[in-house]
Amino acid sequence: MLLTKTQIEQHNDALLTQHQRNFEFISGNVAGIDAILKKLTDFQVAIPSWALGNGGTRFGRFGGRGEPATLEQKLEDVGLLHQFNRSSGAISLHIPWDIPKDAAALKQLAAQLDLKFDAMNSNTFQDQPGQAHSYKYGSLQHVDKAVRKQAIDHNIEVIKYGEELGSESLTIWLADGSCFPGQLNFRKAFNNTLESLGEIYDALPESWKVFVEYKAFEPNFYSTTVGDWGQSFLFASKLGEKAYTLVDLGHHLPNANIEQIVALLLNEKKLGGFHFNDSKYGDDDLTVGSIKPYQLFLIFKELVEGMDARGMDHTRDLGWMIDASHNVKDPLEDLLQSVEAIRIAYAQALLVDPAKLDAAQEANDVALAQEILQAAYRTDVRPILAEARLRAGAALDPIGLFRQLKVRDQLVKERGANTVATGL
Amino acid sequence: MLLTKTQIEQHNDALLTQHQRNFEFISGNVAGIDAILKKLTDFQVAIPSWALGNGGTRFGRFGGRGEPATLEQKLEDVGLLHQFNRSSGAISLHIPWDIPKDAAALKQLAAQLDLKFDAMNSNTFQDQPGQAHSYKYGSLQHVDKAVRKQAIDHNIEVIKYGEELGSESLTIWLADGSCFPGQLNFRKAFNNTLESLGEIYDALPESWKVFVEYKAFEPNFYSTTVGDWGQSFLFASKLGEKAYTLVDLGHHLPNANIEQIVALLLNEKKLGGFHFNDSKYGDDDLTVGSIKPYQLFLIFKELVEGMDARGMDHTRDLGWMIDASHNVKDPLEDLLQSVEAIRIAYAQALLVDPAKLDAAQEANDVALAQEILQAAYRTDVRPILAEARLRAGAALDPIGLFRQLKVRDQLVKERGANTVATGL
């Protein structure tokens, strides 16, 4: 299913007067609105293929309706999202859930939908039917070289699929770790993992990056071998210039100051990208911005300031991806909410005047520094986002239009109610 | 030091055009703006006497300048704050730091400053010079009845001081607990505390309430005898109708859902009041709204909805107080920021349409329920707050005026640089 230009225009026309009033107001209050609009237009968030169906927990899963059952349908879902917001022009695939059978056809479909292929994701946290060795006790860390070899080969195969599609990065989330004290020799596990990552690194094409994701816990409940940013940084440093740390917001111990981690990784030139989501307790994989939106803003404030300080391109030099699970919402609505929350945080961060903030910091004027941040955060930037969408041909109110057009019902008609997307 | 009417008016005049543009815009978008303005005008937050000076940590304290050295000066500081925002028309005293020597004169001063005396606070977590028994091992929980008696008598004395001043409630924050396994018999400590609270309860004047505050940890580091809302609720239930639970935002274990606790306490008719602050790690006592403003909004959403459901008066039926510590900011600026953050959350909560939210909830429309909350939260309500201040004769930009008038320098001139407020 795709939207017609008319559908979008009719929707926008009905909202235009109110929008213009809103946008005119904010334009009068914010300096440099055009530069902000430009940045918002360029800023695209990748959608992971596994976020297009309903997720679950270890206690079970409540299915959704009309989920995409094929890789082509997943691309179509992301293409549809992109029509609504012109902000999600990339898809991130997961192997073996998304093995491309006809890469050329897929690339053509993606081009039609104006989508790029973002980072490829490997999977050594589950056993696949017919697999020679089990990952029950780890993959890249495994005590048995044969198991490590299998996991290395899988990652190299993922790179190969990515090359065919035009992706330029590999994300390795390693579930490896242990559930009980004594299970693992930490040093051996670290060194085995380093050796394995090295072999994958050697197989990277020239232009590629590899992202080493860290996670504090789950599915291993005593130790995780790439457990925090320090460990990921160690791996990335030892591997070389093409290796970076990837930050997933939900992968930290309680109360961690993620924005500081981001700033330091930028300082050390080792921040590679982001997995956006939100959480209250653990890796809850909730809709971005649904629990701690101010933290999200603070992270973006560090990103904007740190990238600008190094002359980085906001849209190309870091990988931006959502990684959430949708247990009780329509996945597409959830993703629209997530993209919106990310862009709100980004827009608010762009409102911070770096010179003023710097002056307050240099004067140790703590109250003023807080005022500067909060003034940006408290600004209602939604009309700016809407204007950026309007100019790009997307919907003023994406969720409103999604519901107005009964998109999910359409998808159910096309696909049937009980289709299930691969993934968690 | 007090502001003159002219000082405020000149300040407001300079900002009026911009304010009017802002307020006109938001008035056009928000229904029932006058009712909201009325509620904001009525809503007053009490300032604790100990928040008027700089706080510290166990590692030391970096002093401020021009702190109030007498109880009269503390009232003057709060009176001054109230001139800036017309939203902090009450002071909360702490005995023995604020023993009134001439209650009649104090009441007169308070009346001049348009201040009420909010909840009285007792102190059995420190030993005072000449005290017969030490609280090293607890007060109301103590194994020795003589120590308990001393702590009970102190609380009754605090009530007496409060009666003289026209306060109508007593807040008991009990630091009692233990630092090591085995130190305490939990059941005896609970039962001793209950007995002690009962004797204090019996001494309450007819119109008074007593608030039983809970705290997860600190200054005791293994157990706290009133450690969570469940324990406070147990005490309050057993004591009787005049006993309530008091919620301090910083007194919870990591990740606690405070808004749910608030809703349940309202449901059980046992919520008594609030200590506002913010925190990232423990009882950090940071400026309200400086870390988790969305959580603050969610709490106010429960308060508004829960109080309205029971026909409670927003301004009188719960106690609203700040309890923060100002280690690196000017205390008065910090308090202006805290009051503003509280009122922003309150105003945003008032924007939630209860009927729409209820309909979404009844339909299990999770995405829509989130949209409704976030639409309110993302609204920039600062012009509404400013308008409420303008109408009440306060400053459009309190911190701006505070700095413009060099208030702290004035206070230093009056009091000297090295005055130290009593407190932590």
Add this chain to the structure above:
Amino acid sequence: MLLTKTQIEQHNDALLTQHQRNFEFISGNVAGIDAILKKLTDFQVAIPSWALGNGGTRFGRFGGRGEPATLEQKLEDVGLLHQFNRSSGAISLHIPWDIPKDAAALKQLAAQLDLKFDAMNSNTFQDQPGQAHSYKYGSLQHVDKAVRKQAIDHNIEVIKYGEELGSESLTIWLADGSCFPGQLNFRKAFNNTLESLGEIYDALPESWKVFVEYKAFEPNFYSTTVGDWGQSFLFASKLGEKAYTLVDLGHHLPNANIEQIVALLLNEKKLGGFHFNDSKYGDDDLTVGSIKPYQLFLIFKELVEGMDARGMDHTRDLGWMIDASHNVKDPLEDLLQSVEAIRIAYAQALLVDPAKLDAAQEANDVALAQEILQAAYRTDVRPILAEARLRAGAALDPIGLFRQLKVRDQLVKERGANTVATGL
């Protein structure tokens, strides 16, 4: 598969000399060893039917071998365990995973294996095929009375199955809650749940208890409707004398003082029973005692002291059950380790001299109180447990014998390698 008397005796004979040396030593150091042995012999821990197979996480499951595929086989597994340690003489069933088809035959089998039927467990956190209403948005809390009715009826059906088998209690673990702010009206959810529980309570047979289990989070990631002991206690209090709180060690926020909760629930006569496991991060469901064995001891110290203070029977007046998941171990070995860890903590708690501890507490002698607890905890009580097993006809070294007899291989021979137990 069952053990023969000879198998056990041969195993014990080979270890007897060393055991006697160990037991003689500890007997000389510990007063009242016979009373302790008696208590250990009487103390039985129930095994949940779902712990007999391998568990998994939301990221997948690595299967085990020779899992019990029928309810009869589950009983046989527990019977086998009980032969090894004579300490796990009860099984706890879960409906619909363990619907008894022939209750009389099952009771006969259980009698042969010397097993009792412990608490029955209902399941309203998953949808079953053909179910009229979904629990996606809750069960006993649901906004729709028809869904609540379905969940109530299910619980009543579970009671009926339990009656047929001779069980005398129902455990209700309610996953109900919400994933996002706004999804739920907390007060309505609480009140709906109370009403639903009330209908179940009314269906309880005279001699039955109902346990209301609480959990901080998961599978809902924003709020849980029975989220902490305070909420469970509220429900249990309102329901009546047959309703109790059940404590699962993994169901708390970080750093919670569980032993204090236990002491207070005993004080209020509302502690009903336990789900034992261990955890480092969340509800990790690890082997009991594998992460925080000292906390387990402190909990048992409160249990022994609190039950003795009220004249309760250690073996009958509370429900003792394991609730763990075995992702990387043989489930039966894991359960043997868990039962051993529970009994070690219990035995150590029995070594605490209550009079001495009380004297230290009354004198505020914190260092001495700690010495008393640690002296008990540091004592190597394993020979006492072994002696209790020896006298009861069980194995001196259960895991040693389990491996010596290649039990799992036997079970695979009987059942096939790829059988899968129902459960999580």
Add this chain to the structure above:
Amino acid sequence: MLLTKTQIEQHNDALLTQHQRNFEFISGNVAGIDAILKKLTDFQVAIPSWALGNGGTRFGRFGGRGEPATLEQKLEDVGLLHQFNRSSGAISLHIPWDIPKDAAALKQLAAQLDLKFDAMNSNTFQDQPGQAHSYKYGSLQHVDKAVRKQAIDHNIEVIKYGEELGSESLTIWLADGSCFPGQLNFRKAFNNTLESLGEIYDALPESWKVFVEYKAFEPNFYSTTVGDWGQSFLFASKLGEKAYTLVDLGHHLPNANIEQIVALLLNEKKLGGFHFNDSKYGDDDLTVGSIKPYQLFLIFKELVEGMDARGMDHTRDLGWMIDASHNVKDPLEDLLQSVEAIRIAYAQALLVDPAKLDAAQEANDVALAQEILQAAYRTDVRPILAEARLRAGAALDPIGLFRQLKVRDQLVKERGANTVATGL
């Protein structure tokens, strides 16, 4: 006050029969007892000068009695402790609390008491009277080079004092950080700190080490500039070979896997030393082993295994120090308990057979690996520690003798009741 040989001998004689029975038993069960005794004898834990008086919290301090009022008395206290256990033969000084006036005399006194001077500690978290610049907004991170210079000079002065006394290491615990979002530019703070540490590093004598301590939070409540092991490791790596990370057990976010951090730091040759204490909530500074003794054992297991793997000397190649606060106990009794807990964990770690554990790990035999660790941990090693003390001329029961001799009363007689040790 010092103990006489006779006092110790009489005490030991009275306990000898029981001890011999205990030691004989354990000797029969443990292989290589003499090697263990040798290691225990060599293993010494440094006592920080500030742990000899009572500590407090930000809410106040309950004083002790007979605290050491001079540096000489502090040495005497540690000398006395060392007589009791022959395991605390070093003292760690803090400048400016312990500025040596006559280094030669102090060295002589230390030699008489058989004490070494362990790591020196600097203090840039408090302002001293007459100090030119305040550390309110940081020290080594400060935006003002003059403040940084003052803090650098202070550290260099501390090195100088250390050289005079024969210390060979400097511990830098940096409280620097921020209390509010926006207060700090994280990158500038990091880079300033690096530059400052570099200047201190350049002033290190040839044989010295510098330890960079990290801490998650407190006294700063939003960010800490050396906030986790990753940041400390970054600094230590950039500084050079003489710079190491120091691990304080209480300085982590909730649920952190400290033993894994230790293993990785050893793997990277950057572990420098330890501050021992225990905690339940934050940096509670409780008696070592009083809350999580199994975690302490797991840490020592990594230390022993990791040091042995690199051929390190257990006693000399890492710095071992207690860093605790004694709010409700006699500081000397508390320290005796802490040293005992450290040595118990060390002895238990020595009982782990590395070859057996390695074999279990290589076979992914998780249950067996756990059995091996728990068998060591559950062993009652107290008789081994007692034997080591007996052979070294110390007391079989240090706390027992401490109380028998009424040591605190003696100290009060010598010093007066109300002396106060410098420190927190």
